[in-house]
Amino acid sequence: MTPSPDSPTRSSRLALLLGDPSGIGPEIVARILAEESDPDKTTASFNGVNIIVIGEPWILEWGAQCAGLSLELPQYNSPEDLPPSPPRPVLLTGPSFPQEEHTPGRVSPAAGRYVLQSLDYAADLARAGLIDGITYASLNKQAMHAAGSRHEDELRYFADRLGVSGHVGEVNTLDGLYTSRVSSHIPLRAVYEHISVAEILPAIRLIHHTIRRSGQPAPRLAVAGLNPHAGEGGLFGSEEIDVIRPAVEAAQEEDIAASGPYPPDTVFLRASRGEFDGVVTMYHDQGQIAMKLLGFERGVTIHAGLTTPITTPAHGTAFDIVGKGVASPQALKQALKLCAQMLAPGAFNPPEQRSI
Secondary structure, three states, rough: OOOOOOOOOOOOOEEOOOOHHHHHHHHHHHHHHHHHHOOOOHHHHOOEEEEEEEEHHHHHHHHHHOOOOOOOOOOOOHHHHOOOOOOOOOEEEEEEEEOOOOOOOOHHHHHHHEEEEEEEHHHHHHHHHOEEEEEEEEOOHHHHOOOOOOOOOHHHHHHHHHHHOOOOOEEEEEEEEEEEEEEOOOOOHHHHHOOOOOHHHHHHHHHHHHHHHHOOOOOEEEOEEEEHHHHHOOOOOHHHHHHHHHHHHHHOOOOOOOOEOOOOOOOHHHHHEEEEEEEEEOOOHHHHHHHHHHHHOOOEEEEEEOOEEEEEEEEEEOHHOOOOOOOOHHHHHHHHHHHHHHHHOOOOOOEEEEEO
């Protein structure tokens, strides 16, 4: 939002959501806020971006108790009341959630309903220009569906709420290595239907532009095959020859440094050694298993292709350790840092939408 001539200039605002209240989200948010609220610290770790926590106050307090912490954040009930550039994180009261419906460590339709309301609120603030980016703690898809969501995942939910009709996709990153996928949260038997140039090429473009916006000007991309050994010259399937290679060649014609297709079982070994900056996979587990083995507690998911930068930890709600005070905030902290980096002047622009 462009300030009016009479209003003070504000810094970029990054909304931080508590995630599923039945999971570890409130606890790891509290841990990060305890660090950032320390008067001896600065907001340099988040590039001077203002952190606006959005949530039910008692849920955040419960998370702090789980972590053995005490938090005191300035609290506001309306986004219009927020100061232009608060020096420390502040709390903006979000949708309400009755305490009697709180069931830690369990899938809960009530928690899913609260999550959907929180996503709606944050997306509406973004569309109104009142916040500039969103980072959210982990959600639970089963709870969201039990609460009425009919979207495949949070990415599609945000795309619908933000009015984005072009190609979107999840990009995961860990220690400077990025991966995206042609198909995502669908049954494995349905993957074949998505293996086409019309879907592979946009996935290559998406990770290329996402890595560039994250600070690498000329990313080197590897494209994985679909079949064992990338088809072994057609012995184990012809998709690499008929579809994937043509998509790679089309990307190269757009000056994208893509190559492949490579055998899926070795491409991440090469990428982890620094040969590639990003890997495009054909389906969810092809990349997710590799990335989570490389560093489960540090991985970040970027919702790429949206008009607002949105990030989240790559791990889940971890119901098995809720309330034990042992949840690590590292992935959420990395998600915040990356989103703040994408909010740097000139770093994030809504992606160009085009056909193949």
